[in-house]
Amino acid sequence: MDRRQFIKKSSLTAAAFSVGGLTTLAPRKAGAAAIDFSLAAEAVSKTMVDGVTIPVWQFRDLSGFGPGALPSGLVVMEGDTLNVTVYNDLDRPINFVVPGATSGTAAVAAGSSHIYSLTAPAAGSYFYADELNGEISRAMGLAGPLVVMPSDGSDSLYTGGPMFDRQYTLVLSELDDRLNTAVAAGGSYNMENYEPNYFFVNGLSYPDTSSDADTLIAMSVGEDVAIRFIPTGLITNPMHFHAYHVKVATRNRVPETAVIDKDSVLVNVSECVDVILPCTQAGAYPLHTHYIPGVTANGVYVNPYGGALIIMSAS
Numbered sequence: 513m514d515r516r517q518f519i520k521k522s523s524l525t526a527a528a529f530s531v532g533g534l535t536t537l538a539p540r541k542a543g544a545a546a547i548d549f550s551l552a553a554e555a556v557s558k559t560m561v562d563g564v565t566i567p568v569w570q571f572r573d574l575s576g577f578g579p580g581a582l583p584s585g586l587v588v589m590e591g592d593t594l595n596v597t598v599y600n601d602l603d604r605p606i607n608f609v610v611p612g613a614t615s616g617t618a619a620v621a622a623g624s625s626h627i628y629s630l631t632a633p634a635a636g637s638y639f640y641a642d643e644l645n646g647e648i649s650r651a652m653g654l655a656g657p658l659v660v661m662p663s664d665g666s667d668s669l670y671t672g673g674p675m676f677d678r679q680y681t682l683v684l685s686e687l688d689d690r691l692n693t694a695v696a697a698g699g700s701y702n703m704e705n706y707e708p709n710y711f712f713v714n715g716l717s718y719p720d721t722s723s724d725a726d727t728l729i730a731m732s733v734g735e736d737v738a739i740r741f742i743p744t745g746l747i748t749n750p751m752h753f754h755a756y757h758v759k760v761a762t763r764n765r766v767p768e769t770a771v772i773d774k775d776s777v778l779v780n781v782s783e784c785v786d787v788i789l790p791c792t793q794a795g796a797y798p799l800h801t802h803y804i805p806g807v808t809a810n811g812v813y814v815n816p817y818g819g820a821l822i823i824m825s826a827s
């Protein structure tokens with residue numbers, strides 16, 4: 513089918529720090545630290561859920577990994593000093609920015625490296641990306657999640673904010689294979705033609721999301737579960753919950769003033785959204801984008817979906 517047929521936990525009080533898969537040095541409860549990490553910006557091939565292989569870009573943590581299939585991601589605490597060495601193995605200059613915290617940082621030329629130092633900003637959900645190549649690099653996949661925990665050491669979204677029993681980081685992204693093919697060949701792409709055909713949560717598409725602990729939300733009835741939607745892609749996703757109602761706590765770290773129960777949460781481009789899910793019943797239910805092509809692989813429903821759909825299970 514042509515895709516154009518579509519209209520256009522572990523408890524945090526225990527040792528495990530359950531922002532699944534994110535690199536964390538320790539479940540620190542207090543104290544700013546200096547944290548060094550190293551990211552290689554690189555071009556690799558990624559196999560889609562339908563078996564097609566597509567060139568992508570990524571930030572790969574040289575000493576860790578990210579949630580799901582993502583090769584990087586970091587959990588830090590407010591006030592930490594982050595020293596990020598970026599090795600640019602791509603074919604063009606990039607930089608490293610944390611939208612909402614840094615911008616206009618120095619470029620790192622192809623084939624060289626640069627150390628970016630920043631102080632971890634206010635508690636909340638962020639992503640890091642390259643801004644020198646505009647939307648192209650995010651479309652290629654060059655971005656990763658950054659979670660900043662409050663400096664008071666609490667299991668909350670921010671000091672004095674909503675508390676939680678578990679937290680999950682869900683990075684939303686997608687790709688348009690035509691763009692990736694063009695950019696991998698050294699070219700560019702007219703973003704007016706951007707029409708993605710593969711969709712991911714933490715770098716995985718359903719059904720692969722259901723067999724990765726970072727991307728399968730596992731809860732116990734009675735818990736409050738924090739879910740951090742971190743949109744590193746370039747489309748808006750209306751995220752729809754079956755069986756549960758959630759409370760939107762923050763949008764780009766700004767607390768919502770009117771908190772109402774929702775079964776669908778709009779995640780706008782570049783806007784990180786943190787929600788609290790009170791786990792009210794046992795069972796297994798989907799959480800997925802309501803952008804219809806977003807639950808397919810290249811326009812095809814496989815197994816029986818194929819995109820940004822994950823399973824929430826509670827007992």
Ligand SMILES: [Cu+2]
Binds near residue numbers: 752754798800
């Ligand atoms: Cu549904």
